Amino acid sequence: MTRKYFGTDGIRGLTNTAPMTPEVAMRVGQAAGTKFLRGSHKHRVLIGKDTRLSGYMIESALTAGFTSVGMDVVQVGPMPTPAVAMLTRSMRADLGVMVSASHNPFHDNGIKLFGPDGYKLSDADELEIEALIDTAPVLAAPAAIGRARRIDDAQGRYIHSAKSSFPDRLRLDGLRIVIDCAHGAAYKVAPMALWELGADVIPIGVDPDGFNVNAGIGSTHPEAMQERVVASGAHIGIALDGDADRLIVADENGALVDGDQLMALVVTDWAKKGKLKGGGLVATVMSNLGLERYLTGQGLTLERTNVGDRYVLEAMRARGFNVGGEQSGHIILRDYATTGDGLVAALQILSVLVTSGKPASELLHLFDPLPQLLKNVRFSGGAPLDTDGVKRVIAAGEARLNGTGRLLIRKSGTEPLIRVMAEGEDIGLVTEVVDEICAAVVAAG
Structure with a gap:
């Protein structure tokens, strides 16, 4: 089924342009609230946000939507996405919402939804909400309208939770x-x-x-x-x-040290301590072949998924892994969090740094990555990857890299971009292949 609102990571777009308007945000609140009004208890949704200007507007519109269908709203202000996931669980909320466009500039914003277990909603849940967004909501009776309140100690709760992932015996002195x-x-x-x-x-x-x-x-x-x-x-x-x-x-x-090297360190450390589950880690198709070869040498496995931390997490839950993530730095440690958590991942790295006594330059470079090149090509419309010319150039690139590397081409789920990535032992060949495909996409667009 074609998605109208949700992308690979919630709803995201340019603020005050569909779908990131206050009108749509209110309808998202009404739709998500309607779906999660289950059982006879008093229903509650927790809303956090980052620091971009439009957060006030989107938060207020969501609050209006949720309260209009009978859900109480707890606002926690600027808080990390993993904090919203954690607080949703600890406060027994029916739903958690993060208002953020992640790494995008201030003029974008987004809405991420978490279920009562603190995990991002499934594709099926998001499709149900999509259907409800374009349906007239059943508004609550006047006496059943929800209340909204802001709590002041959310930051302390998250700090305590994050620090609990750090070994009790250690300090960072x-x-x-x-x-x-x-x-x-x-x-x-x-x-x-x-x-x-x-x-x-x-x-x-x-x-x-x-x-x-x-x-x-x-x-x-x-x-x-x-x-x-x-x-x-x-x-x-x-x-x-x-x-x-x-x-x-x-x-x-x-x-710089990317997510592949960081995951390699965590997995190696947890394997030595007997903490690792699944016999390796889950990462995306973007992770470097060098990581895969390193893990194989350690007797560990690398399970690959499509790009997106939600797909990594789904595979982790299905296959029993407790470490996973992306080269970009989304690292999911299921022993401590239900989503990527930059601070918790950093604390795991720091714990190894403290106990090893090694400098970071030695500790954080466990393998030599194969040369990898990623380029983004913006397109104005259509489907350039479906054209015969682009298909021929991609097939030729795959043939040239066969046995020495790999090629990955995908359409971005959040922007009008074609992402072209190749890696292999010969950086000159990798560069030629990527440039030829990018030129073909531009010509097709």
Whole structure:
């Protein structure tokens, strides 16, 4: 069934342009509220957001929608996406909502929905809500309209939950850490959690003004973090994105470490401790072949899924894995969270850093990645991947890489982009293949 509102990660778009308008947000609240009005108990939805200007508008519209069908609303203000998932469970809410466009710029926004178990909704649930969005809602009687209230201690609850993932016997004393919060949802909680564990914290990206979320900073723009690590003589740098469900790390030399290397470290550490479940990890088709070869050498497996942390999580739950994630830095540790959590993942990395006594540059580079190149091609409409010319060029590229690498072409689920990725042992060949396919897509568009 074709989706009208939901993409690969909730509903997302340019603010005040369909579908990210207050009208649609209110209808989403009414539709999701209607679906989750189950049982005779008093129903509750928890709403969090990041720091972008439009968050106030979308939060208010959602609140109007939920209360109009009889759901109480708990507003927690700016909080990381994983905090919303955790609080939804701990407060026994029927539904959790995160208002965020993740790593996108301030002018975009989005709506992510979590079920009462703290997991993102299934495709089937989202399709049911889609059908209800375009259906006239059954409004609550005047005496049954929901109430809305804001709670003030949500940040402390999440900090406590995140710190509980860190070994009780350890502290971060003597560790100098740069933490880049992207002027986003974790701008208070992440530096505070690290400080409470004893670290010498150097925070950047902690002055949100509604417009600067992810603007030249955070996990998608880690240059400021890298520079600060070197300039301050820090032991490690951590960059989160706007809703803090992903991270990228820099070692003490400012060299970047992506999600593949971070997952390799966690899996290796957990396997040694007997904590690992599933015999390996779940990652997407984007993860480097170097990671796969490293895991094979460790006697561990790599299960691949389509791109999207929701698909990683579905595979983890179905196959019994407790570690999974994406090269981009979404890392899911099911022992501690029901979704990607940048802070919790960072604490796992820091725990190994403390106990090993090794510098981050040695600890965080477990394998040599194969040369990999990803380019995005914007298109104005149509289906360029279905044209004969593009199909011929893709087939030729696959033949050239056969046995020495691999090719992945996909359409973005959130933007009008074709993503072209190739990796292999010969960077020259990889570059030629990617450039030829990108040129063919441009010509077709």
